[in-house]
Amino acid sequence: MQNYLIxxxxxxxxxxxxxxxxxxxxxxxxxxxxxxxxxxxxxLDEFFRxxxxxxxxxxxxxxxxLLDKILAEVNLQQNRFGAIWSSSILPELAANDIVYYEKQExxxxxxxxxxxxxxxxxxxxxxxxxxxxxxxxxxxxxxxSLYFLVKLKDTAGNxxxxxxxxxxxxxxxxxxxxxxxxxxxxxxxxxxxxNCLSLIFHTGKVVSCNAxxxxxxxxxxIEDENSGDLIAxxxxxxxxxxxxxxxxxxxxxxxxxxTISVCKKAFRLxxxxxxKGGSHHNFYDLFKFPxxxxxxxxxxxxxxxxxxxxxxxxxxxxxxxxxxxLLHFPYQSYYYVLQFFNQAAINRNVLEIKITLxxxxxxxxxxxxxxxxxxxxxxxxxxxxxKARFDEYNxxxxxxxxxxxxxxxxxxxxxxxxxxxxxxxxxxxxxxxKKSYSYLSTGNFNESTANIYSDFGFFTAEKxxxxxxxxxxxxxxxxxxxxxxxxxxxxxxxxxDKLIELIDKEIENKKEGKQAYIFLxxxxxxxxxxxxxxxxxxxxxxxxxxxxxGICTLLPGIKDVSENIEIYRIVDMFLExxxxxxxxxxxxxxxxxxxADMLNRNLNRRIxxxxxxxxxxxxxxxxAIIQLQLKxxxxxxxxxxxxxxxxxxxxxxxxxxSQTDIYNLIAxxxxx
Numbered sequence: 001m002q003n004y005l006i007x008x009x010x011x012x013x014x015x016x017x018x019x020x021x022x023x024x025x026x027x028x029x030x031x032x033x034x035x036x037x038x039x040x041x042x043x044l045d046e047f048f049r050x051x052x053x054x055x056x057x058x059x060x061x062x063x064x065x066l067l068d069k070i071l072a073e074v075n076l077q078q079n080r081f082g083a084i085w086s087s088s089i090l091p092e093l094a095a096n097d098i099v100y101y102e103k104q105e106x107x108x109x110x111x112x113x114x115x116x117x118x119x120x121x122x123x124x125x126x127x128x129x130x131x132x133x134x135x136x137x138x139x140x141x142x143x144x145s146l147y148f149l150v151k152l153k154d155t156a157g158n159x160x161x162x163x164x165x166x167x168x169x170x171x172x173x174x175x176x177x178x179x180x181x182x183x184x185x186x187x188x189x190x191x192x193x194x195n196c197l198s199l200i201f202h203t204g205k206v207v208s209c210n211a212x213x214x215x216x217x218x219x220x221x222i223e224d225e226n227s228g229d230l231i232a233x234x235x236x237x238x239x240x241x242x243x244x245x246x247x248x249x250x251x252x253x254x255x256x257x258x259t260i261s262v263c264k265k266a267f268r269l270x271x272x273x274x275x276k277g278g279s280h281h282n283f284y285d286l287f288k289f290p291x292x293x294x295x296x297x298x299x300x301x302x303x304x305x306x307x308x309x310x311x312x313x314x315x316x317x318x319x320x321x322x323x324x325x326l327l328h329f330p331y332q333s334y335y336y337v338l339q340f341f342n343q344a345a346i347n348r349n350v351l352e353i354k355i356t357l358x359x360x361x362x363x364x365x366x367x368x369x370x371x372x373x374x375x376x377x378x379x380x381x382x383x384x385x386x387k388a389r390f391d392e393y394n395x396x397x398x399x400x401x402x403x404x405x406x407x408x409x410x411x412x413x414x415x416x417x418x419x420x421x422x423x424x425x426x427x428x429x430x431x432x433x434k435k436s437y438s439y440l441s442t443g444n445f446n447e448s449t450a451n452i453y454s455d456f457g458f459f460t461a462e463k464x465x466x467x468x469x470x471x472x473x474x475x476x477x478x479x480x481x482x483x484x485x486x487x488x489x490x491x492x493x494x495x496x497d498k499l500i501e502l503i504d505k506e507i508e509n510k511k512e513g514k515q516a517y518i519f520l521x522x523x524x525x526x527x528x529x530x531x532x533x534x535x536x537x538x539x540x541x542x543x544x545x546x547x548x549x550g551i552c553t554l555l556p557g558i559k560d561v562s563e564n565i566e567i568y569r570i571v572d573m574f575l576e577x578x579x580x581x582x583x584x585x586x587x588x589x590x591x592x593x594x595x596a597d598m599l600n601r602n603l604n605r606r607i608x609x610x611x612x613x614x615x616x617x618x619x620x621x622x623x624a625i626i627q628l629q630l631k632x633x634x635x636x637x638x639x640x641x642x643x644x645x646x647x648x649x650x651x652x653x654x655x656x657x658s659q660t661d662i663y664n665l666i667a668x669x670x671x672x
Contacts, residue, residue: 004535004554004561006643007066008526009051011551013073016043018571018637018645020077024084027634029299030092032573034286037089040081041283044074045144045215048248050389053217056247056272067272074275082278096297101177101187102279106195110177110185117175118196122189125167128200130160131266139266143216143242145169146282148193149251151207151259161262163212164200166190173285176292184292190280210252212263213281216244218389231386231396231411238392246270250277299573304333304451305666315347316340317427320437320459326618327457328625329443330574331666334450337457338365340439344425345373351434352379354473355423356607359391359444360384360398366445367398371405380407383476385418410476416492418476419602420609421445421595424469436466440488440611442578442593453577454659456593458611458618465611472609491596491608496529499603502583502590503533507540509586517543519582519626524551524597527604538564547629548639549576551599557641569645572635572659580622581610591622625662632658 022028023036055067093100106114131139141147146166153159166189175192177185190211197206220237249269251260253276264274291297307327309319316339319325327336342365344350353373360367374380384399386392403409412418421441429435443455468485475481475492484493503518510516518537525531525546531554538544544565546552556565570576579594594610596602613619629636634657637645 004558005531006553006555007069008551008553009047009055009066009070010073011553011643012047012051013070013077014639014643014645015550015569015571016040016047017077017080018569019043020080020084021637021645021647022571022635024080024088026088030089030096030297031289031291032299033084034089034289037081037085038284038286038289040077041286044077045282045284048215049143049217050219052247053219053245056245056270071272071275078277081283085283096293097183098292099183099185101185101191106187107180107185109180110187111195113177114187114192114195115199118192118199122167122171122192122196123199125170126164126193126200128162128164130162131262133161133262133265137266138268139163140243141212141214141267143214143218143244144282145213146190147212148190148209149212149255149259149263150197150201150209151256152201152204153207154204159207159258160204161259161266162201164193166193166211168282168285172288173282174289176290179292186290186292188280208254208256208259210255210259211250211277211279211281212252213250213277214246214267215248215250216241217247218244220244230414234386234392234412235396246273249274250281251275252277252279254279300660302331302573302660302663304335305331305663306670307332307336308670310336310339316343316459317347317425317437317461320461324462324615324618325459326613326615326621327459328621328662328666329450329455329457330452331454331663334447337439337441337445337450338369338447340425340437340459341366341369341373341423344427345369345376345378347427349427349429350378350425351428352381352426353423354381354469355445356383356385356418356420356476357395357398357445358385358388358417358419358421359446359449360395361446361448362394364398364445365447367402370407371402374402374406381410381473381477382407383410383418383473384412386412387417413476413479413607416605416607417601418607419595420472420490420607422469422472422609424466424473435461436463436469437461438465438469440465440469440593440609442595452575454574455578458593458613469609472607476607487612489592489594489610491603491606495596495608495610496527496603499530499581500533502581503530503537505585506542506583507537509584510537510540510542514586515584516541516586517545517584519545519580520598521547521576521578521580521626521629522597523549523577523579524599524602526551526553527598527600527602530598530603534565535562538562545630547576552639552643555641555643556639562641567639568630569637569639570629570632570635570658571637572657574659579610580626582622582626589619589623591619593622624665625658628656628661628665629658631656632661635659 019036019040023033055063146168147163149163218241370380384395386395399409423439425437438460441457443453464487468488471485489495489498506516525548546567556562556567581592583590591613592610596608
């Protein structure tokens with residue numbers, strides 16, 4: 001029997017290859033394709049920061065074989081990336097009168113311009129470190145930073161080596177030069193430095209100049225979260241991360257063997273850590289690649305749509321009182337979430353606000369609204385997850401700011417991350433009774449990511465939601481569990497058990513000849529108990545359909561194992577981030593929207609919330625979205641039994657693109 005599981009690292013790389021598909025798709029606008037190259041580079045960079053170290057340190061044949069497979073796939077993708085950039089993107093830029101200087105000779109008009117910029121700006125950030133080959137010394141490269149390794153030849157014919165930083169952390173990576181007629185010119189600071197090396201190395205000859213970069217392990221583990229100061233431990237680990245063990249040393253494939261040997265010795269590298277790359281690294285800087293002809297070449301614009309009920313002159317609380325409200329981001333404006341907190345901060349009847357924050361925008365308007373609420377005399381309690389990887393400092397900053405404003409801050413929990421995205425506002429009604437308004441979401445309280453992540457936000461004044469959230473917030477405060485919530489599913493309580501019960505019910509219904517099916521839309525699947533239960537459901541004849549954006553260790557379509565399971569990916573202009581759990585329940589559908597993926601970490605090591613929809617209108621909206629995504633024949637890929645993505649063409653005569661179709665559906669609804 002074919003193994004029905006695939007390593008999570010290989011599955012993730014398969015997803016990242018879909019990003020390259022979009023960069024390679026000529027039907028996308030030019031700058032949309034450049035953006036996808038930036039996403040691919042950013043993703044791959046994070047991959048080496050968090051997923052590789054365990055394979056490097058655990059010396060086993062199984063790990064070595066997996067590492068070899070990973071590096072082979074990474075090499076294929078890097079070569080494909082380079083081909084897209086050089087053979088497609090650059091020629092298309094040139095066809096639109098945009099010249100990107102890379103290897104070609106600079107125009108005379110630009111030589112003075114770049115020399116002036118180098119001398120006046122770039123040079124103030126340059127640090128040069130000479131490598132002594134004969135003296136035992138360890139040289140340090142900052143994590144993710146860019147460098148040049150320069151080989152020099154002195155007058156006596158001896159070779160010397162030095163490395164210098166490329167200050168892309170201080171300056172814009174790409175600079176737009178003076179246009180010549182209708183032609184625009186862009187250059188990287190890397191290329192400027194290369195052209196000005198004689199202004200750094202006044203004696204001797206520059207033999208070669210090659211780009212290098214080091215990734216370090218950032219997947220830290222806190223040994224004992226139950227003792228001592230957890231926040232101090234987190235801060236120490238984040239600092240330690242800056243000097244973590246190397247996981248990938250990228251070097252220019254043109255580098256000669258002697259220089260490679262110098263790098264290996266100077267930076268104390270192992271063979272498996274050394275990976276050939278191009279002449280430029282950190283292509284995630286392409287997010288800010290200049291467009292001199294903007295808005296041309298940018299592609300279609302999809303401004304956030306209104307949610308008409310909230311356009312009333314009434315307060316958001318009056319509107320929620322009348323009917324639950326379901327929002328679709330980024331198709332609809334995130335302004336309404338901000339409005340919810342802003343109005344709560346100044347409403348004289350509001351008594352208390354509670355909220356969980358996982359990833360906060362660096363200039364968070366929500367955090368500022370909470371501060372205003374506290375200063376206006378409201379009782380505000382905020383749970384801040386300071387273990388949110390790569391956002392620790394930002395979350396700690398806002399923790400201090402909010403605490404100084406009088407907000408009660410709860411920071412992290414031992415052995416758990418709080419990934420739920422929920423809030424509750426309690427106020428006095430006109431009779432003096434307390435009433436709670438709940439907000440539950442699939443996405444973070446982050447205005448920046450809300451513009452590009454597809455998520456759901458749900459407002460309700462129903463007591464059944466509020467009572468369940470009170471149970472969750474009570475646990476966050478006291479660390480003591482009461483009975484599990486009755487309506488919502490909560491990881492940290494009984495979410496996984498309830499999901500298995502729901503799947504079991506579908507199996508039972510199918511055996512009894514009743515209507516049975518399962519639909520899951522999540523960002524990842526690797527939880528073994530859930531996978532085994534889905535396989536059991538499929539083998540019982542239950543149709544199982546999943547849309548999984550990222551890691552999916554379950555292989556579908558394997559005879560006698562997973563042949564009744566279909567798995568798809570959708571990669572498009574917005575990041576698919578929402579989670580939907582749908583169960584036929586013999587015709588009385590159960591639909592949950594959730595913060596949780598079907599991953600081991602989400603279901604076993606986090607606090608998560610999945611909330612049910614009861615309103616027929618909202619159930620119809622979600623079903624319409626599901627159908628649009630399942631009919632997508634331009635951006636939807638089918639994952640086959642080997643874990644390979646296959647573009648799923650259903651009807652070539654009628655192109656369907658679910659994200660634009662969802663946008664149009666909401667726009668049409670606004671006209672009704």
